[in-house]
Amino acid sequence: MSKSINVRTPSGDYEVLIGSKLLGSYNFKWLVQNRQILIIKDSMVPNEILETLRISLSNSQPMEIKVLEIETNEKTKSFEGLIPIFEVLNANKFNRDCLLIGLGGGITTDMVGFVAASYLRGVDLIQIPTTLLSQVDAAIGGKTGINFAGSKNNIGAFYQPKLVLMDIDCLKSLSKSDFTDGIAEIIKHSLIADKNLFTKLENIFSKNNELSDEDLVQIVYESSLIKAFIVSNDEKEKGDRALLNFGHTYGHAFEAIQSLEGFSHGQAVGLGMICASHLSFLLKKISSDEFEKIKNLIKSAGLPHEIPENFDVNDFIEAMSRDKKILDKKLRFITLRGLGSAEITEDPPEDLVLKSINL
Amino acid sequence: MSKSINVRTPSGDYEVLIGSKLLGSYNFKWLVQNRQILIIKDSMVPNEILETLRISLSNSQPMEIKVLEIETNEKTKSFEGLIPIFEVLNANKFNRDCLLIGLGGGITTDMVGFVAASYLRGVDLIQIPTTLLSQVDAAIGGKTGINFAGSKNNIGAFYQPKLVLMDIDCLKSLSKSDFTDGIAEIIKHSLIADKNLFTKLENIFSKNNELSDEDLVQIVYESSLIKAFIVSNDEKEKGDRALLNFGHTYGHAFEAIQSLEGFSHGQAVGLGMICASHLSFLLKKISSDEFEKIKNLIKSAGLPHEIPENFDVNDFIEAMSRDKKILDKKLRFITLRGLGSAEITEDPPEDLVLKSINL
Numbered sequence: 001m002s003k004s005i006n007v008r009t010p011s012g013d014y015e016v017l018i019g020s021k022l023l024g025s026y027n028f029k030w031l032v033q034n035r036q037i038l039i040i041k042d043s044m045v046p047n048e049i050l051e052t053l054r055i056s057l058s059n060s061q062p063m064e065i066k067v068l069e070i071e072t073n074e075k076t077k078s079f080e081g082l083i084p085i086f087e088v089l090n091a092n093k094f095n096r097d098c099l100l101i102g103l104g105g106g107i108t109t110d111m112v113g114f115v116a117a118s119y120l121r122g123v124d125l126i127q128i129p130t131t132l133l134s135q136v137d138a139a140i141g142g143k144t145g146i147n148f149a150g151s152k153n154n155i156g157a158f159y160q161p162k163l164v165l166m167d168i169d170c171l172k173s174l175s176k177s178d179f180t181d182g183i184a185e186i187i188k189h190s191l192i193a194d195k196n197l198f199t200k201l202e203n204i205f206s207k208n209n210e211l212s213d214e215d216l217v218q219i220v221y222e223s224s225l226i227k228a229f230i231v232s233n234d235e236k237e238k239g240d241r242a243l244l245n246f247g248h249t250y251g252h253a254f255e256a257i258q259s260l261e262g263f264s265h266g267q268a269v270g271l272g273m274i275c276a277s278h279l280s281f282l283l284k285k286i287s288s289d290e291f292e293k294i295k296n297l298i299k300s301a302g303l304p305h306e307i308p309e310n311f312d313v314n315d316f317i318e319a320m321s322r323d324k325k326i327l328d329k330k331l332r333f334i335t336l337r338g339l340g341s342a343e344i345t346e347d348p349p350e351d352l353v354l355k356s357i358n359l
Numbered sequence: 360m361s362k363s364i365n366v367r368t369p370s371g372d373y374e375v376l377i378g379s380k381l382l383g384s385y386n387f388k389w390l391v392q393n394r395q396i397l398i399i400k401d402s403m404v405p406n407e408i409l410e411t412l413r414i415s416l417s418n419s420q421p422m423e424i425k426v427l428e429i430e431t432n433e434k435t436k437s438f439e440g441l442i443p444i445f446e447v448l449n450a451n452k453f454n455r456d457c458l459l460i461g462l463g464g465g466i467t468t469d470m471v472g473f474v475a476a477s478y479l480r481g482v483d484l485i486q487i488p489t490t491l492l493s494q495v496d497a498a499i500g501g502k503t504g505i506n507f508a509g510s511k512n513n514i515g516a517f518y519q520p521k522l523v524l525m526d527i528d529c530l531k532s533l534s535k536s537d538f539t540d541g542i543a544e545i546i547k548h549s550l551i552a553d554k555n556l557f558t559k560l561e562n563i564f565s566k567n568n569e570l571s572d573e574d575l576v577q578i579v580y581e582s583s584l585i586k587a588f589i590v591s592n593d594e595k596e597k598g599d600r601a602l603l604n605f606g607h608t609y610g611h612a613f614e615a616i617q618s619l620e621g622f623s624h625g626q627a628v629g630l631g632m633i634c635a636s637h638l639s640f641l642l643k644k645i646s647s648d649e650f651e652k653i654k655n656l657i658k659s660a661g662l663p664h665e666i667p668e669n670f671d672v673n674d675f676i677e678a679m680s681r682d683k684k685i686l687d688k689k690l691r692f693i694t695l696r697g698l699g700s701a702e703i704t705e706d707p708p709e710d711l712v713l714k715s716i717n718l
Binding site for chain 1: 369370442449450473476477478479480502503504507509510515516517
């Protein structure tokens with residue numbers, strides 16, 4: 001069972017495959033034969049996944065396979081964290097015809113993507129995102145990079161892989177919180193671009209059961225399709241890609257303030273999407289019925305749907321205005337105009353923004 | 360007096376302007392207005408050149424102009440050497456709409472090009488090469504990068520600038536040796552692609568006078584035209600760009616061996632071109648008359664035309680075979696098939712290669 005998306009970008013096309021048991025069954029020969037392969041594996045990824053992949057690759061007649069395990073956190077996502085990867089490539093005389101494989105979450109695919117973009121000015125790359133968040137978010141679109149001097153993702157490249165494999169069996173070992181982080185992005189994609197996916201998610205989460213493999217493949221596929229469509233039309237992030245920030249202006253502020261410490265990215269974005277939907281309602285762009293539907297879906301997906309009691313509104317205002325100062329321009333909110341459609345709203349009235357966090 | 364080349368590449372077109380008094384007279388407004396500008400200046404570049412540029416930029420209504428001076432050598436051409444540049448950009452909150460200007464020789468333009476490629480995943484760039492070698496070689500073609508772990512240019516990006524300015528007035532402060540390094544590349548371009556330029560160079564250097572400004576603009580222009588034509592057709596270095604390595608297989612070996620220590624890159628390439636031409640003659644691809652013409656031009660340009668007395672042939676053979684081992688494949692020589700035309704010759708008979716250095 002697998003589904004395929006062909007992502008077209010000005011700098012090259014590539015296939016995204018979504019399915020179960022993909023790593024064990026995919027025929028890598030066309031990409032792997034007679035080549036030097038380096039797998040860069042996130043230490044969080046279970047070894048069985050690596051072994052499954054390694055067997056598949058070995059059956060495809062590579063010249064050699066090396067594996068490098070890396071620790072991934074916001075600190076190793078840095079020049080220092082890249083050095084060991086470049087060292088392995090250089091020490092083993094990997095040439096321009098080599099192939100890198102990123103096996104891990106979003107930090108791994110971001111780092112490996114940047115290494116692939118810059119080693120010998122660009123070598124081939126397969127991305128194998130192993131978390132739900134990285135599958136539906138980081139692994140499509142070619143944004144790669146690292147953090148520098150306290151800023152996030154401020155050094156990197158737009159660089160497209162040759163293939164992305166999303167094997168939902170990789171998701172079985174995820175924590176509940178890591179899983180819902182991914183669900184938050186899937187909900188986001190439905191809200192900004194696909195009413196049918198929204199309805200599908202409502203049905204799935206109202207059942208209150210574990211997601212079936214079929215459901216999971218389907219929603220990862222449809223979510224990836226939206227991301228692929230948006231980035232295909234805006235590779236270098238000059239237009240519609242901004243819509244992918246729905247819920248994130250709030251979300252970043254929520255993540256930055258102390259009273260919400262412990263909120264994961266997905267939780268912050270989940271709550272941020274409710275606020276952004278509320279703002280859309282206050283701006284009369286969606287109905288109260290639509291707003292309720294959105295709140296209910298986010299709640300039934302297990303994401304926070306209420307502002308916590310210890311929330312400090314002054315912290316929030318400060319975080320928002322800091323963002324504003326850093327950007328040195330207007331605050332941009334992505335707002336909905338109905339379910340499945342979004343637009344940019346620049347500098348909405350401040351009182352409405354404040355009101356929007358009163359849920 | 361200025362000449363213009365439009366370089367077309369799949370990732371964007373840009374103009375290369377060649378002339379005198381360009382920095383003081385160019386109207387930067389279309390690129391500079393309302394933008395944050397960082398000039399990264401090689402410490403070897405005289406301050407008057409910087410000041411001329413700064414005045415022109417200031418007249419074009421920039422938002423702000425910062426200047427960072429860097430030391431350039433094969434050691435600072437590294438991750439460590441990039442850090443101060445990224446720090447200035449980050450500390451001054453330069454955004455995606457900023458503009459970087461590389462002002463210096465090939466190391467500067469290589470480093471600044473890579474920073475421009477990767478800061479915020481790519482910002483705009485003007486290259487102002489200030490040495491003859493960087494004008495006719497490094498500044499066209501979008502190859503950027505740094506050295507890592509003892510290997511040269513093994514990390515970087517293909518990244519095209521928005522504009523390249525070649526002001527021959529920048530060349531007035533060059534040492535004789537730096538100047539002839541550039542002349543060697545111009546001769547190379549004539550040999551592989553332009554018989555008329557070869558004849559022009561013969562005329563210029565037979566006069567035994569200082570080059571006039573007109574002559575200099577003309578040969579920089581024609582040489583750049585050849586480089587631009589080749590890289591336009593082969594942005595990512597998969598085909599004809601290899602012809603630009605004419606003389607370099609020998610040259611790299613000459614640079615690597617102790618008995619020729621002190622040879623500059625241009626001197627090594629000059630001598631390498633004589634050997635490669637000799638090889639072409641031995642392979643019956645050019646006539647003895649053509650070979651003599653080439654030797655005479657290289658000699659009259661002030662480049663070495665004879666193997667020095669202390670040359671150790673065993674060192675040379677070892678350096679060549681080391682290259683061969685590193686490449687893990689056949690040794691590639693670029694050979695001529697007449698004046699102004701070149702081709703790739705893989706693994707020519709070893710005895711001919713040895714004979715070719717007997718001048």
